[in-house]
Amino acid sequence: MELIESHFGEMPLPLFETDEAPAACVAAQKGRVPSYIGDHRKRLRARFMEGGAGALPDYEILELVLFRAIPRQDVKPLAHALLARFGDFNAVVSAPPNRLREVAGVGEAVVLELKIVEAAAQRLARARVIRRDVISSWDALLDYCRTTMAHRDIEHFRVLFLDRRNTLIADEEQARGTVDHVPVYPREVAKRALEVNASALILVHNHPSGDPTPSQGDIDMTARVQAATETLGITLHDHLIIGKSQVSSFRDAGYL
Numbered sequence: 001m002e003l004i005e006s007h008f009g010e011m012p013l014p015l016f017e018t019d020e021a022p023a024a025c026v027a028a029q030k031g032r033v034p035s036y037i038g039d040h041r042k043r044l045r046a047r048f049m050e051g052g053a054g055a056l057p058d059y060e061i062l063e064l065v066l067f068r069a070i071p072r073q074d075v076k077p078l079a080h081a082l083l084a085r086f087g088d089f090n091a092v093v094s095a096p097p098n099r100l101r102e103v104a105g106v107g108e109a110v111v112l113e114l115k116i117v118e119a120a121a122q123r124l125a126r127a128r129v130i131r132r133d134v135i136s137s138w139d140a141l142l143d144y145c146r147t148t149m150a151h152r153d154i155e156h157f158r159v160l161f162l163d164r165r166n167t168l169i170a171d172e173e174q175a176r177g178t179v180d181h182v183p184v185y186p187r188e189v190a191k192r193a194l195e196v197n198a199s200a201l202i203l204v205h206n207h208p209s210g211d212p213t214p215s216q217g218d219i220d221m222t223a224r225v226q227a228a229t230e231t232l233g234i235t236l237h238d239h240l241i242i243g244k245s246q247v248s249s250f251r252d253a254g255y256l
Contacts, residue, residue, distance in 0.1 A: 037074055041067055058089040065093075065117055069109040078105045093118040094151035122148050126171065134202070135166050141202075142240075142247055149206040149242045155182035157205040159189055161198035162237070170196045179208050184221050186228035193234050201229060203239040212243030219255055226256070 047055055059079040066075040085103055086092045093114045100106050125144040134141050149156055155177040161170040175182050182205055226236045239250040250256045
């Protein structure tokens with residue numbers, strides 16, 4: 001995709017010396033935000049406070065995030081450019097920093113703001129499932145898995161450790177791989193389950209392709225993990241594969 005040249009300057013931050021707005025632009029504005037930009041920001045913030053996120057399309061929610069990183073300029077073109085590149089708001093905030101920087105106008109301040117939003121979303125989603133019965137909070141668990149893994153550009157493998165009451169006691173990333181493979185060591189999974197005193201497990205990994213259909217490798221690996229944990233009296237409840245918009249459950253599919 002050909003990048004469209006743009007000229008955005010971000011708010012200077014102590015750690016990021018290259019993010020100041022162009023000197024000519026700042027000098028012309030004498031440090032003040034032009035009235036048309038200031039009025040737009042006020043109206044957009046007011047609409048958000050009155051109607052909530054549901055009242056705004058993705059590009060306007062993204063504008064609200066970009067306001068903090070780029071205080072002196074119209075950020076609507078950059079919001080549209082980010083959405084055109086990545087697809088939707090979730091994909092933008094979840095995009096790897098190196099890919100975000102490929103979009104003209106994105107510097108470290110913009111990356112920082114987007115990653116803060118991503119981290120906040122993950123913390124909120126995790127709070128809805130940690131220390132809770134995951135069986136009765138299944139939808140919240142799926143939301144958490146999608147939030148943390150759906151838009152990763154390489155495969156991540158994580159294990160959810162449960163106690164005897166199916167309460168989530170630990171959530172740990174075990175490995176990272178490539179775009180279509182992640183190394184999993186059943187003995188290490190079983191060993192860690194013993195260390196945290198888990199009685200049951202849920203395996204989770206993502207498919208960057210977006211298609212959550214299990215591969216034969218996924219099926220074989222799951223069988224090996226199940227064999228390793230069952231000898232220790234630890235139950236494998238499910239293996240979830242996270243796609244871009246769908247989740248595949250091994251238990252629902254009859255593999256477990």
